[in-house]
Amino acid sequence: MRPRWRKMARDLWAARGRTVAMIAAIALSVAAVTAFLAAASILSTEIDANYRAANPASATLHLTRSIGPEQLAVARATPGVTDAAARSTVAARIRVQGGPWQSLLLFVSADGDPQRVASVRVEAGSWPPPAGQLFLERTALPFLGVHVGDRVEVLAPYGRLTTFDVAGAVHDGGVAPADQERTVYARTTTAALAEMGLPTGLDELEIAVGGPGGPSGDAAQIEAVAQDLASRLGAAGYPTTSIDVPPPLRHPHYGQMAMVATSMLLFGALSLLMSSILVAAMIGGTLTAQIRQIGAMKAVGATTSQVFGMYLTMTAVIAGLATAIAVAPGLLLGRFIAGLGGSMLNLDIDPTTMSPLVIVVAIAAGVLVPVLVAVPALLRGTRRTVREAIDDHGTEPVGATARLLTVLRRLPLGRDTAIAARGLLRRPGRFALTVGMLALAGAGAITGLNTSIGWDRLVQSGLDARAYDAEVRFAGPVATASLREITDAVPGVSRTEPLRALPATVHGAAPVDVVHVYPDDAHGSLTMVAPPPNASFTAPPIVAGRWLRDDDMEAVVLTTLAVAQQAPAAVVGDRLPLTVNGRTSSWTIVGIAQEFGTQGTAYVTSAEFTAASGTSADAATILRLGAAGTTQADRSHALDGLTAVLDAKGLPVERAFTTDALRAALDGHVFVLVEALFVIAAIMAIVGLLGLSTSLSTSVTERTREYAIMRTIGATGGFIRSTVVIEGVLTASAALVLAIIAAIPAGAALGVFIGQNAFRQDLPFTYAPAPLLIWSLLSLAGAVVATIAAANRAARLTVSRALTIS
Incomplete structure (x- = not known):
């Protein structure tokens, strides 16, 4: 060698x-x-x-009549359509007997459907389910607390309470977990609709668009094929009311996944950069100690x-x-x-x-x-x-470093602090690297913790803006007078507010309106909502323009999500054509509201809603309520009591949920990211403190003879130990100041990135005292702990031992 x-x-x-x-x-x-x-x-x-x-399905056509074999044949013969299936979607509620109701989305197909479009993989049981049975999406089993073979109760609007056996479990790769969306997804056939007392017709035509190379990823092509098919069906007496075209070949939570992955990679890269700076500092220290050897x-x-x-x-x-x-x-x-x-x-x-x-x-x-x-x-x-x-003697620093030392000498510092400060500035390059590494660690940790807090604040602000405790949605209009009569007699309900709402679409140049919504009818949907005059439960924060006035004519307030998904270029003052209940009208955007946790919404006045939709002003499709108590149990009790009375009256309740359930659903969307941010912050803290420890260890090695001279002139081991520890604390303090400053733009940028990619809405900029306090205590206490070994080694040096070290 x-x-x-x-x-x-x-x-x-x-x-x-x-x-x-x-x-x-x-x-x-x-x-x-x-x-x-x-x-x-x-x-x-x-x-x-x-x-x-x-x-x-590349697209779903909503028809006014039930689909038969002839319409399927027309669809399959349309150029660009590779396959088609007749389906239906029923929004209902499901529960284990005696348990709370949960939202249910039931995907229905014919017995003979070959399940080639929007298919699922059967994991337990055999398809199709026998009479009196249905299949649950696999994540619904633990959410409901049931197993294959157990019995559940289903109640659909305008239907009767029906008991089903769980025939098996399926995996649907196109829907989110049940506990995350607080919705149970299930599959069954038209036979189940008959048992529930509902019409058995299938009025949704799902088509796959593509060619020899596979399914199409071109939204424009898909829309063109769907419009062509709608024209053909309309000519045959089967008009299409709207067309759903979700983002092609993209999972509804793809943006969520990309956001989590990119955030983790960013922090991982910062951690690697920190450890690389550590190596550079340590190798630089080794070179400094070996100058004469070189x-x-x-x-x-x-x-x-x-x-x-x-x-x-x-x-x-x-x-x-x-x-x-x-x-x-x-x-x-x-x-x-x-x-x-x-x-x-x-x-x-x-x-x-x-x-x-x-x-x-x-x-x-x-x-x-x-x-x-x-x-x-x-x-x-x-x-x-x-x-x-050979001439290197570790001479007094020069330039800016020398001037800084002069300033420090004039300050009323203790001898140990002054010596510690001089020791740090003796190697300004290494000091800068160590401070930079710790500052990166601190900025990353503070940013990660602040982002987690920012998420909590965004969710909480969304809930606070609602000002209600629970919401009931009906499948059809319900007279407001009867609702008032019912709610006044329900214990635990303090006040209610009825609203009117209907699905809406942005009207375009094509003959049939297109909505970029997924088959779960949630991701990408648009709803027109009319709050009552002087509404107290509905007042979302306005980010541009203004809120509605009672005398507004053709005025609409869009939520930020509605703008992002339905009208990306829209601004206050623009005209926007909307179709609701089969009628198209033009609206002026007077405001943009920030409403977190709700799908895209277009708010209009009650009078304008009546004119645009042709519905009665004395009927509601949403009922929001406030509970008399303030606990989660109070809110659940009030909602359960109200839905029990509504069901007994035969009113078409489609779904009901408390704000607590909404919060659980929102938190489930970023669980992995929040946990990852805490882990990453811990890793960065460990790397940063390792860097500080090894930096001071190198410094002690380089200054062995200096410590010997100090011992010779009377310095005690305790004095030397405190000098080294103070060096660590001063380094950590300098890094803390930089970290606090750097975390401001870093936190703002990360909040925008996470919010826009996952929810089309910036996280509120958060600079909370808790992360600052946590990192300050951790870095300063960690600096003391990280320097103990080096400080003890310096304190134990004897004069004879120090002078014999080369």
């Missing part, structure tokens, strides 16, 4: 404590990056595979490139060992995270679908990033001439 490689090995062994710390820091970061890369790769592949495996090597013939290559190899060895240790655990962690994400998105996860590039990128990042970050420090340390290296 060549002498320089033997020297490198001895140096690594001599500084094995610092070497292990560097390897640990890089390994932690590489494991995080590998895990997030693997999870993102698996999820991005599986979300497409699961969704496409169901052969989702001079000696050059004196006996070593070139700058040889010395540079030796220390560059040392850096690569450290990074390579860390990467080798971290990749396998990172892959396992990535599979675990992908599993959590799969649960959140109701996906079947196959970890073997991970791209091999993940391993290549992880290894390249783990080795190359630390090496590249360390290159400037290596160049500075190895370019010194023999004369400069």
Whole structure:
């Protein structure tokens, strides 16, 4: 082995404590990056595979008449249509006998339907279900607390209470988990409709659009084919009222998945950058401690490139060992995270679908990033001439550093604090790297915690803006007078507010209006709502324009989600044509409201709603209520009591929910992200404090003779120990100031990114005191703990031992 490689090995062994710390820091970061890369790769592949495996409908045509074999034949003969199926969707409620009602969306098909379009995979039982049975989507089983073979009760508007056996479980890759949406998805046939006392006709025509290469991902092509089919059906006496075209080949929660994956990758990259800075600082410290050795090597013939290559190899060895240790655990962690994400998105996860590039990128990042970050420090340390290296005595700093020291000497600081400050500024480059690394850790941790709090505030602000405790939705209009009579007699209900609402579409140039909504009738839908005059429950915050006035004519207030999904370029003052109840009218946008947790909504006055829809002003389709009590139990009790009376009266209740259920549904959408932010903050804190510990350890090694001189002139071990600890606290304090500043733009940017990608709405900018306090205590206390080992080592040095160290 060549002498320089033997020297490198001895140096690594001599500084094995610092070497292990560097390897640990890089390994932690590489494991995080590998895990997030693997999870993102698996999820991005599986979300497409699961969704496409169901052969989702490219478009759904809503007809005014029941569909028969002739209409299916027309559909299948239309150019661009690869398959078609007649279906129906029934919104109802479901419960285990004696339990609370839950929302149910029942997807109905004919007995002989081959299930080629919008299909599901049967996981338990045999399709089609026998009479008196239905299939539940697999996530509904634990949500309801039932098993295959158990009995459930179903009540649909205008139908009768019916008991069904759970025939089996299916996996529908196109819907979210039941507990996340607080909705049970089920599959059955028209026979079940007859048992429920409902018409058995199927009035939804689902079509798959594509060609020899597979399903189409072109929304314009899909809309054109659907319009063509609607024209053909209309000519045959089967008019189409509207067409649903969801984003082609995209899972309803694709944006959610992309947001989680990108956020995790961003923080993982920051963690890797921090550990790379740590390596650069430590290698720089090693070079500083070995300046005279470098001079000696050059004196006996070593070139700058040889010395540079030796220390560059040392850096690569450290990074390579860390990467080798971290990749396998990172892959396992990535599979675990992908599993959590799969649960959140109701996906079947196959970890073997991970791209091999993940391993290549992880290894390249783990080795190359630390090496590249360390290159400037290596160049500075190895370019010194023999004369400069041998003449290095650690002289007094010059320039800005010297001026700062002059200022510090004038301050009324204790001797230990003054010596600590001078020690830090003795190596300003390393001090800057250590502060930068800790600042990155602090900014990342504060930003992550603030983002989590921002999410909570967004949800809470959405609930506070509602000002009601529960909501009941009817399948048809109900006389407001009868509602008042009923609610006045229900215990636990303090006040109510009836509203009118109907599905709406943005009217375009095509003959039939198109809505970009998914088959669950939630993601992408638009509803026109008319609050009563002087409404107290409905007052969403206005972000542009104004709220409605009672004398407004043809005025509409859109929610931000309605703008994003239905009219992306719309601004206050624009005219917007809307179709409701088969009638099209033009409206002036007078305001844009921020209403979180609700699908797209167009608010109009009650009088204008009557004129636009042709419905009675004395009927409501939504009833919002306030509970007499303030607890969750009070809200549930009030709603249960009200729905029981409404059911007894035979009113067409479609769904009912409390604001607590709404909050649970909203929180379920970002559970994985919130948990990941806490884990990432912890990883960054560990890496940052490791960096501080190893930086001070290197500083103690470099200043051994200085400590010997201090001991010679009377300094005690306790004084030296406090000096080293103060260095750590000063470093952490400087980093804390930078972290507090950097977290402001970082938090704002992350809130916009997460909010827009997941919910088309910015998270409120949050800079809460709790994350600042948590990170301040953690970083300062961690600085003390991280410096104890180095401080004790410095305090235990004897004069004779210190003076014999070369």
